[in-house]
Amino acid sequence: MIGPSWVGDMVMAQSLFMVLKQERPERPIDLVAPTWALPLAARMPEIRHAIALPAGHGELALAARYRVGISLRGRHAQAILLPNSLKSALVPWFARIPRRTGFLGELRFGLVNDIRTLDKQRLPRTVQRFVALGLPRDTPLPDSLPVPRLRASVEEGERILGVHGLCAEKKLLALCPGAEYGPAKRWPVRHFAALARARIASGWRVAVLGSAKERTLGAEILAGLTDAKAIDPSASGGRDLGGTDAVNLAGAIDLVAAIDVLACAEAVVSNDSGLMHVAAALDRPGVAIFGSSDPGHTPPLGTSMRIVSLGLACAPCFKRVCPEGAARCLEEITPERVLESL
Template sequence: MKILIVGPSWVGDMVMAQTLFQCLQQRHPGCAIDVLAPEWSRPILERMPEVRQALSFPLGHGVLELATRRKIGKSLAGQYDQAILLPNSLKSALVPFFAGIPKRTGWKGELRYGLLNDIRILDKERYPLMIERFMALAFEPGAELPQPYPRPALQIDAQSRDAALAKFGLSLDRPVLALCPGAEFGEAKRWPSEHYAKVAEIKIRAGWQVWLFGSKNDHPVGEDIRSRLIPGLREEAVNLAGETSLAEAIDLLSCATAVVSNDSGLMHVAAALNRPLVAVYGSTSPGFTPPLAEQVEVVRLGLECSPCFDRTCRFGHYNCLGQLKPRPVIEALDRLVGDPVEVE
């Protein structure tokens, strides 16, 4: 059984997609799973043992370029028994159609009749979680999903991890608090810098070191957090946001004693690395995309106006995050790692 997955466009969604791959391997032991996805996702897919190979998709999000999609599809002709589409867009259905893959599975989306021949109708009440919507595509319509649900589990190569530590001059002589203060989705998912800084200060005074993670866009936020620490403490916080590749960020996150993160792709990466994790939610809901791990504490206020799922606050106050003070996060950290554990 050879299966082509058309992957999602977000880091967190790609991590959660591993639950689908696990279900496919359970249903078709030894099946070959290839994932067609943006090149940035390769470091994630390479750390999933269920995936045979990552196929780089050269077009950006929202770009049609019909001729390029036809060319890619023709290059894949005759190689797969089934295609499973995780995006719901019409564009995502074109490559499997042009490839002539016999069975093309996906949820009913924008005008995909004819492009898909195994169209599913989504029951959002039956499948409230994103992973349930992914996993259901591994089975026949109406089938019960396996219990307990699988969890994403990224595998780290020790040599690659050690190389990242050496490259950035990092050591594991003290407990590591990883902070992930960014969120590509928008401001309504970002816990304020001053709150992150207070958490960092408390843990540094307790003998920890702090590593800040994120994309290039998050580097200024990391610097803002560091600037709020007094000299002597500031030096114990390293801003890695925008400095690491995604592969290096994953490997370094695996070293964390604990992680505090917004609802973001790195939150899902930390969960898939089974790191003790405090997840801070504002405009979004853990009822749809919760971090999937054993050692997780979700902290949120649950105001009347949230979750709104807006990128920016329609009222302009961001109270769901601004009024969420550091104390609940510190208390959650203490419950998870009151006595810091050694990193394996």
């Protein structure tokens, strides 16, 4: 299996792994994926081995792909390619895997020898496209697809929250204000802050989650909590402060720790991002906010999260930055509306 390069796509790929295991439980599934994805794959019981591909996002890294491919020779009968890029087809080709299944993508004739036709009308959702690649050609999809279910430790999540000083024995609201794709997918920080203030006033605790790139977003949210006790771990020297209402964990903990923290949350509010899909795969209740992207294409799977989207005429535009500058699709989603959905 050649895994995708985005957190959300990797989570949705678990539906394919589950389908493959349901059909043939004895068949092992090995995953070639970016190094960052290996801990995520470890939370998926369907994966036997996760093999690191030491290449950055969008990087050709031809020598690295060749080395991984050579190491896999003679070990697999089929490779399923979830990305559509040409470079993602190199490892199974170097590995001389007899059957290499994928959509044509970037003109991958020869590299992919089991080419499937992508019918976007029949397969509008990413998860449907992934599962279709694991089925025999032209086989209808099951009436319902299995929902991703990541393994997590609530105990470890609570330990992490305690180390970073967050109040114990209060309901947890997890906020995920980032979106790697761009600002046109990010609900305004001041709205996140208003939401956090309302929940803290009701006796909740708040944790902001994300990557190091979102640390500034988390800091801005905490700065907007004028009536709450909030800390940023980067300024605390790692001390156990205790009694804190809100904490910025964006960039302070890794993805594995974020999974365990999300498992502790009574509610999650997230942009359309990888952490949104993680929260859904943990069956956490919450709200998924969609702006420039399409909730019909990459919705959170399962039934635990509600989608909030204005459905404006200009959306979904799939732009990284709003072409009109105002980002009305996000600005006009009020904190009150999200609170009501929660």
